[in-house]
Amino acid sequence: MSDTVPMRRAAQRPDAESQLRALERLETECRVRGCRLTRQRRAVLRALLAEGGALSAYELLERLRRVDSRCTPAGVYRALEFWMTAGVVHRLQSTRSFILCEHPEAPHPGQLLICRECGQVIEAEDKGVVAAAIRLGERLGFVLDRHLVELTGVCGPCRAQGRAGDSGRSPTT
Amino acid sequence: MSDTVPMRRAAQRPDAESQLRALERLETECRVRGCRLTRQRRAVLRALLAEGGALSAYELLERLRRVDSRCTPAGVYRALEFWMTAGVVHRLQSTRSFILCEHPEAPHPGQLLICRECGQVIEAEDKGVVAAAIRLGERLGFVLDRHLVELTGVCGPCRAQGRAGDSGRSPTT
DNA sequence: GCCCTTATTGATACAATATATCATTTCGAT
DNA sequence: ATCGAAATGATATATTGTATCAATAAGGGC
Incomplete structure (x- = not known):
């Protein structure tokens, strides 16, 4: 469109x-x-x-x-x-x-997935990610109370439509 | 400050x-x-x-x-x-x-753990967190190329020294 | 060393994001 | 209706980040 x-x-x-x-x-x-x-x-x-x-x-x-x-x-x-x-x-x-x-029913540590092509944001609540983060915290002696997890990439629809989004960035923050 | x-x-x-x-x-x-x-x-x-x-x-x-x-x-x-x-x-x-x-030897998706009391930042490179994030991306149809993972809390030494840091925040972004 | 090309800087201006302060208003309880 | 706490409006300003363009510096070929 x-x-x-x-x-x-x-x-x-x-x-x-x-x-x-x-x-x-x-x-x-x-x-x-x-x-x-x-x-x-x-x-x-x-x-x-x-x-x-x-x-x-x-x-x-x-x-x-x-x-x-x-x-x-x-x-x-x-x-x-x-x-x-x-x-x-x-x-x-x-x-x-x-x-x-x-x-919005309950507070939660969430993850946000952002499509760099269409700007869509999907909110996830992935036990695996949270658990891994908490384990990591424990391993390093931290008690965590705030999780900022934002994952950027290209969503399915955008890839399908050829909006490849080859920005040349390396997979780093 | x-x-x-x-x-x-x-x-x-x-x-x-x-x-x-x-x-x-x-x-x-x-x-x-x-x-x-x-x-x-x-x-x-x-x-x-x-x-x-x-x-x-x-x-x-x-x-x-x-x-x-x-x-x-x-x-x-x-x-x-x-x-x-x-x-x-x-x-x-x-x-x-x-x-x-x-x-700095090689680029990598990393995680940053931040102590809200002393400001210390520890950089991690946890396979578990990365893997979980990638799996989450796949599940939602995303191909990810940028991981922003910042975990805030209180580090071991600060807890030991009683800097409890009870900010009353719920465990949310 | 000298010239040439290109990347980088310096200088200036400005855009975008976020907070401080304080008098005033609104809301709900009494 | 009145009181006190919470929220707002108004204003000012702090903080963070970019755009532009002329001047400069760095490296490659001679």
């Missing part, structure tokens, strides 16, 4: 319906736990949900401003911080962007 | 001697491969070596300027880029900083 340019695939991510339901649950939970589900926080979630993919803080800001011109970077970052703490939003360090968690 | 803050442990990392030797090897290799080992690039390596830990680009800049006041951010980033491509320097996304690779 596009030329060369990676479209973001809205609604590609595990259906929006169930996410919405999950977010309603969140609302209840918020109240129970005494934190507030405010307009701004809601707006950030809606924007991410509508996007269906990752957005940088300032892309998010731009979208929010269409509705409420008073939004500021600080506000966006505060809302994002809030949701990250709640485990509902993930930060992608590789791309300096933010994305909805696909399983 | 202030007190309370983790001192960096220079010379804690796998002895500087062997790194120096490795860097000499690099010099030769550079020549062989036709790229240039210039003053600035050398300076960046020396600064990282002297630090014995991670430095942000601007901390690095500050140090370089003590010797040559004409250094600029662009210059520092260019040198860092050069070394990262060569697999000699790693970027820590968690902390926006840069650190010498401990095994």
Whole structure:
């Protein structure tokens, strides 16, 4: 559908319906736990949900401003911080962007797979990776509490469509 | 950045001697491969070596300027880029900083373990983690070419010294 | 050594990302 | 209705990272 340019695939991510339901649950939970589900926080979630993919803080800001011109970077970052703490939003360090968690029910150490061609992000929760990481930590005497695992490559569909993505990089960080 | 803050442990990392030797090897290799080992690039390596830990680009800049006041951010980033491509320097996304690779002999997908108390960074090359990541990629149809694995926690010595580091974070990105 | 080509640097400007501060507003409980 | 805590708005600024382009330095062939 596009030329060369990676479209973001809205609604590609595990259906929006169930996410919405999950977010309603969140609302209840918020109240129970005494934190507030405010307009701004809601707006950030809606924007991410509508996007269906990752957005940088300032892309998010731009979208929010269409509705409420008073939004500021600080506000966006505060809302994002809030949701990250709640485990509902993930930060992608590789791309300096933010994305909805696909399983906001419970916090978890996850892995993010990023397609460098189409920008799609898939969230995984792979026991094998986590276990290996924890073992590694133990071996080196660490007690770990934060796992940042971002794996970048080319997804199946993109390879099939010949978007080879031969960037010449060696397989290193 | 202030007190309370983790001192960096220079010379804690796998002895500087062997790194120096490795860097000499690099010099030769550079020549062989036709790229240039210039003053600035050398300076960046020396600064990282002297630090014995991670430095942000601007901390690095500050140090370089003590010797040559004409250094600029662009210059520092260019040198860092050069070394990262060569697999000699790693970027820590968690902390926006840069650190010498401990095994610059060959490029490799590695894992970085970061102690949130003392700031120490240990570089690992764990087959288990890599294998699990690759398997995960395959399962999801990805061909991966970049592994970002940064594990944060508290190292043994810090735990022993009671720096518990109870930050209250849940085990999530 | 000298010239030539090309990679690298220096200088400047600027873009993108993120946080600090503080007065004001909102929310929920009393 | 009032109070206190939490969140926001507004503003400013810090931090991190790039773009551009003329000037310079490094290595290869003569």
